Amino acid sequence: MNLAITDVRLTPILVADPPLLNTQGVHQPYTPRLIVEVVTADGVTGVGETYGDAKYLELARPFAERLKGHQVSDLNGLFTLADQVAVDRSRVENAVDVGGLRGVQTADKLRLSVVSAFEVACLDALGKALGLPVHALLGGKVRDAVEYSAYLFYKWADHPEGVPAEKDDWGAAVDPAGVVEQARRFKERYGFTSFKLKGGVFPPDEEVAAVRALAEAFPGHPLRLDPNGAWSVEASVKVARELRDVLEYLEDPALGTPAMAEVAERTGVPLATNMCVTTFAEIKEAFTKGAVQVVLSDHHYWGGLRNTQQLAAVCRTFGVGVSMHSNTHLGISLAAMTHVAATVPNLHHACDSHYPWQSEDVLTERLTFEGGKVAVSDAPGLGVELDRERLAVLHRRWLDDDGALRDRDDAAAMRIADPEWVTPSMPRW
Numbered sequence: 001m002n003l004a005i006t007d008v009r010l011t012p013i014l015v016a017d018p019p020l021l022n023t024q025g026v027h028q029p030y031t032p033r034l035i036v037e038v039v040t041a042d043g044v045t046g047v048g049e050t051y052g053d054a055k056y057l058e059l060a061r062p063f064a065e066r067l068k069g070h071q072v073s074d075l076n077g078l079f080t081l082a083d084q085v086a087v088d089r090s091r092v093e094n095a096v097d098v099g100g101l102r103g104v105q106t107a108d109k110l111r112l113s114v115v116s117a118f119e120v121a122c123l124d125a126l127g128k129a130l131g132l133p134v135h136a137l138l139g140g141k142v143r144d145a146v147e148y149s150a151y152l153f154y155k156w157a158d159h160p161e162g163v164p165a166e167k168d169d170w171g172a173a174v175d176p177a178g179v180v181e182q183a184r185r186f187k188e189r190y191g192f193t194s195f196k197l198k199g200g201v202f203p204p205d206e207e208v209a210a211v212r213a214l215a216e217a218f219p220g221h222p223l224r225l226d227p228n229g230a231w232s233v234e235a236s237v238k239v240a241r242e243l244r245d246v247l248e249y250l251e252d253p254a255l256g257t258p259a260m261a262e263v264a265e266r267t268g269v270p271l272a273t274n275m276c277v278t279t280f281a282e283i284k285e286a287f288t289k290g291a292v293q294v295v296l297s298d299h300h301y302w303g304g305l306r307n308t309q310q311l312a313a314v315c316r317t318f319g320v321g322v323s324m325h326s327n328t329h330l331g332i333s334l335a336a337m338t339h340v341a342a343t344v345p346n347l348h349h350a351c352d353s354h355y356p357w358q359s360e361d362v363l364t365e366r367l368t369f370e371g372g373k374v375a376v377s378d379a380p381g382l383g384v385e386l387d388r389e390r391l392a393v394l395h396r397r398w399l400d401d402d403g404a405l406r407d408r409d410d411a412a413a414m415r416i417a418d419p420e421w422v423t424p425s426m427p428r429w
């Protein structure tokens with residue numbers, strides 16, 4: 001068996017995204033992703049996916065060049081190689097990721113976000129070569145299916161008039177009734193039993209009313225609210241107190257570890273994060289101050305599936321919960337998330353996934369949710385197959401774009417509807 005990498009293919013694509021609202025603005029009609037393929041000397045191909053904005057491509061290209069001859073089994077070596085790739089300082093200085101939605105931006109985090117796609121692709125290739133599923137390469141599954149939650153968004157029915165976009169069939173959701181209706185459809189279509197509402201869009205009172213409406217419509221179901229740090233400590237404390245009887249957890253109500261620690265201390269409501277703890281370096285302060293009770297790992301920016309397992313072990317040591325964050329992603333990443341989630345014993349919360357919002361994919365067969373869960377594949381590798389025609393179509397869209405959509409910019413998308421819109425300063429309320 002020859003596991004040496006002989007070829008690497010990088011395919012940037014643009015995938016359709018509905019007009020989902022968040023505190024920065026609204027999703028653009030198409031969002032960038034990067035599809036990574038590694039091919040071994042024996043002709044086995046492994047696939048991975050990650051964020052596709054220019055700064056990730058800039059790193060992925062020189063990194064891919066260093067991979068020729070690298071063994072797909074040498075996963076640790078990927079990190080050593082990544083350290084040799086220079087990061088353009090202007091990409092990380094004083095920067096926050098996606099206007100702050102994904103926490104700090106550092107050179108290491110940028111590298112990890114790129115390496116993660118290659119780690120997944122190497123695991124996929126290795127699994128196919130050995131006839132083993134990825135979860136087996138990670139030590140074996142402890143569950144046969146992974147539970148996901150419905151990821152509810154305030155949304156418009158359509159992207160602004162005149163903007164080229166794909167139509168979606170979800171309709172608008174801009175008030176409590178719309179949110180409840182969206183949740184019903186999520187439940188009907190996918191069987192989800194827990195619900196997360198992306199907040200930070202309307203004043204906190206309106207979002208409290210939406211969560212209350214969800215609690216009435218779905219009594220006893222776990223509920224979460226995530227304003228992406230848009231609230232002051234006082235606003236966060238007020239919301240936490242008002243919703244304490246129905247929330248499973250409140251996600252990133254306020255920005256930064258000290259503010260989160262104060263909200264946690266004053267309310268006792270569990271706080272989750274994918275913003276104040278997004279790197280290993282941030283763990284110590286946040287855990288010792290009691291700022292977070294659940295860390296939402298995103299295997300892309302934590303540096304892959306094995307780093308996610310390490311994060312889970314650290315969380316277990318400190319009695320902190322762990323679950324998974326998600327951003328616009330396709331089936332390759334959902335498969336990767338499902339494999340690693342299947343191996344984490346201390347995963348006690350349904351994971352986030354944007355996948356239901358993505359009507360397009362690069363797989364021959366979409367992954368499905370049954371009863372809110374994705375079955376853990378026992379097929380070799382990730383258990384997914386790339387649809388080359390679809391990949392080519394979505395790549396063509398990326399090639400044809402004039403650059404306006406190659407970097408995600410939710411504020412720019414909002415300005416099309418509201419020319420006065422500027423990225424709100426935080427805390428917004």
Ligand SMILES: O=C([O-])C(=O)C[C@H](O)[C@@H](O)C(=O)[O-]
Nearest residue numbers: 022101228274325326327328
């Ligand atoms: O849980 C989260 O904070 C996210 O998923 C961040 C994302 O960027 C989300 O807000 C989005 O895509 O609008």
Ligand SMILES: [Mg+2]
Nearest residue numbers: 226251252274
């Ligand atoms: Mg979040």
